Amino acid sequence: MKCIIVDDEATARAVVAKFCEDSPEISVEEDFSNAIDAIKFLNKQEVDVVFLDIHMPGFTGFDFVETLKNPPKIVLITSDKDLALQAYEYEAIVDYLVKPLTKDRFIKCLNKVKTAIQNQAIIENASSTNNTLGLGELFINIDHRLIKLKFNEILVIQALGDYINIKTEKTEYKVHNTLKKIKEKLPTDIFLQIHRSYIINFTKIIDIEDNSVLIDKNVVPISRSNKPKLMQHLNLLK
């Protein structure tokens, strides 16, 4: 993996560079003391991951993430523990390291980045365009193992912070990914997002009551704005 380091503090850059140097799977392409120079670099060259400080004069880490059109994976590095929630609102941000960094935590972070990159590649390559009533499948990465899920076995997908929980007829899987990403890979003839945090396989609905649907044993909320869309997908006897 190729990375860059963006931090206005030289000591902080040196710490990350040292950990990268000690990890054969990652190489530092460049380091920057300000976000603007890093953005210019990324406009010319691709990297897999950016280690990014949040607190920088003039242009914060969050500004940086918002500026990039197709950001690589981002690992935030900060002294503030309380910005974590805000950080996970950004899809590109895969981890959040609190200064001073430790080697063990850095290694865990690299594993997280690797998994996120693999998941993205899998989802991008999955046969998402297969809109033939749930035929087809999706591979998900669980602990470095690729597991095949048939579309028509998936019941409900729920967003849980920076993870998604995929419930199938037999079991459930927690995957480091986003609802938005998986939605792009699901056939629209059987899947529908019915709530900010839920996508359902609407062919599996048992009943609908007020603002919730029952799928297997799962009661899933329907947001008011999505209910008309769901009703359109049902073969309704009026």
Place this chain on the structure above:
Amino acid sequence: MSEEQPNLNYVKELAGGDQSFEQKFLGIIKSEFPVEKQTYIDCLAKEDYNATAEIVHKLKHKFNILGLQKGYRLAVGFEEQLKYGNSKLKDDFLRILITIENYILNI
């Protein structure tokens, strides 16, 4: 009560016996710290508390690197207070900066 003293435990752990990295890293601290300290003094003198909070935020990472845990906690509180225009902890903070300055002169 004796003042908390800096140490190189974190730096040594980070270097993992790599002497050249350790020297390089200490060199970075030695060149970066005085500039940050001066920036802090200047911002405080101008009563620019937002800018002071920014530089305190940066300096507190050095406190951590040098094992000053009590100093770090004080810096966290000071940074917050500065955001509300309160500089009551400035003397305590400056004392820590001077302790670090004296320490890095001798390493």
